[in-house]
Amino acid sequence: MSEVDGKRKVNKQPNKQPMPSQDPKVRIKNFSEVALGYTEEDAVIEAERCLNCKKAPCRQGCPVEIDIPAFIARIRERDFAGAIAKIKEKNNLPAICGRVCPQESQCEKYCLVGKKNEPVAIGRLERFVADYEMAHGGETVQKPASPTGKKVAIVGSGPAGLTAAADLCMMGHDVTVFEALHTPGGVLVYGIPEFRLPKEIVRREITNIEKMGVKIRTNMVIGKVLTVDELLQSGYHAVFIGTGAGLPYFMNIPGENYNGVYSANEFLTRSNLMKAYRFPEYITPIVVGKRVAVIGAGNVAMDAARTALRLGAEESYIVYRRSEKEMPARKEEIKHAHEEGVKFHLLTSPIEILADEEGKVRGMTCLRYELGEPDESGRRSPIPIEGSEFFMEVDTVVMAIGQGPNPLVPETTPDLEINRRGNIVADPETGKTSKPGVFAGGDIVTGAATVILAMGAGKKAARAINDYLATL
């Protein structure tokens, strides 16, 4: 419990203040947010666990360089408005990051408290102050520097693009974001489900960026309606490409085109962006059978498996060819999936999808695997066990085995260097590409990664673009 340590109260509780959450039995029947967020009391108690250490190792784990001890100190003093202002110096999407960042492999990984006990719940605290600000209507809109007269086009309104846009706007540049879909947000709106990241939160954070002065144009597919070259010719001094990992991978096994097989992108886009979970009020349909198999074990796979339950599936499976230890999803997401009753078929992978006479999925032929030597990714590679074929009865299959870069922009920008996987080649520190005035960052450069890494890339690129614009 709290005790007085010099002047400052330190809470020596070994564990994080627990996150109030919806009961699993209740939440699998709704799309409301699972984690309910800290109360003021929770937040202050948790903030008191922070040692406020001088070296602040947590900061080195934050891709957007938030002054973490400073904002936590303000929470301890109940200066919640001051805390959010501190975060917003570096991060324009705090309510989003507080929810979806993998803090356990970033800031919280380096937290000194975490050496012996659970680290300080930095992510939960970030979320708390962002939500506090929204709830109290005091969303402060930052004032940009005086106009520089330079125009920047941002292609894609996902985490990379929005961060680059907000930072460049703050630097005084005239920024326009071009989004292909009808709603801005990229993966934040089409990919991450409502129960993990409410779309109203995304909308409000984007509205704040617009209030700063960023212009957003939806329904603009760059590469089709305008090319990057045309943007440069039409008066934009620089272009940032943050088009993400928008190309779903399939396994290339027989039966993948039967009715009832979705890419995770399609499954989640129907449910999230098109709100098929409210069908027929929203008229985009989604068909979910009794038994759903999601192939893969990343965050996207967990999102799909949990969405399937909420859409009425009786059984939802994660089918993964390695073991629990190798699963790429965040621990918290795996835990949530377990709690909700998602069943894990590990060391298992389909080799064929089977259908009835109408072409509707009725099951999969699967193989069992064992783990061999580590491969180039450092994970032990799965080896099929001979003669282990078995039939798994399912009526819906969701492929969540990864996404590649969307080729629309690279294809229509001839002098833009891409690698053999189709990613744009860009300097990791500056986002500079092979084409003068064109920068890129996020999943289109790195391959599918996380929201916060894309934001970090957007931030670095914004700085480099600012430097570049100064030379013009």
Next chain:
Amino acid sequence: MYKIRSKKVLGPGLKLMVVEAPEIAAKAQPGQFIILRENEYAERIPLTIADFDRQEGTITIIFQEVGRSTRDLGLLEAGDSILDFVGPLGKKSEIEDFGKVICVGGGVGVAPVYPITRALYEAGNHVVSIIGARNRELLILEEEMRKVSHQLVVMTDDGSYGEKGFVTDALRKILSQDTYARVIAIGPLVMMKAVSQVTKEFGVKTIVSLNPIMVDGTGMCGACRVEVGGETRFACVDGPEFDGHQVDWDLAQQRARMFLAQEKIADEARGGGCRCQK
């Protein structure tokens, strides 16, 4: 918001809209499509571009009211607006002087075949066109097609206009009389499949335009998967035009039925669909 400049009823449940979308009109090419979302609750539906006017900054769409989304769209009038309108999507048609070509349009498929026919005509091809519909009332763009064809054959299933029979009947006759470099066929899946079977017998390269179920239309979701030459392709970015002899038609027909039950529910939720055709 994208304003509907004018609207015309071409036949029972067949509507034409001229929509203000100057940036799309500046770039549109024959063979490409747009995706629209009428309102906040609506689906994203792909429609092939029936015409574009770069000066006026407009895109023409023609659609048949077959389900909830197209029926809702059909209720809009000139002066109303469509919430979202995005394009031009997909690859443009291959247009060059091939020599002698045949353009086949069936039903509402005459709409997308029209700008392709015009482009082929202007590129110097000798163009024979065959257009068909179930009956006279459902036949569209006859005059427009006539202007960009050296010869136009009109077919109706019931013989209420032109010649009685299917477009494939006319196609077979024409192909047996002369040699053609290429056939372009757009219409219902069954028609495109039948056309491809006929042209295969004659060994004439055939291009069809597929319009499968789509969501984003930019290659992101893969809902529009089709198999062509044994490979999975995304119609939205790899197409919509493919070699008709290579398309797996049974699979395409099967996938088109994926949401039939839901489409019915959506229609009923609206209040029972269109009664005028019952």
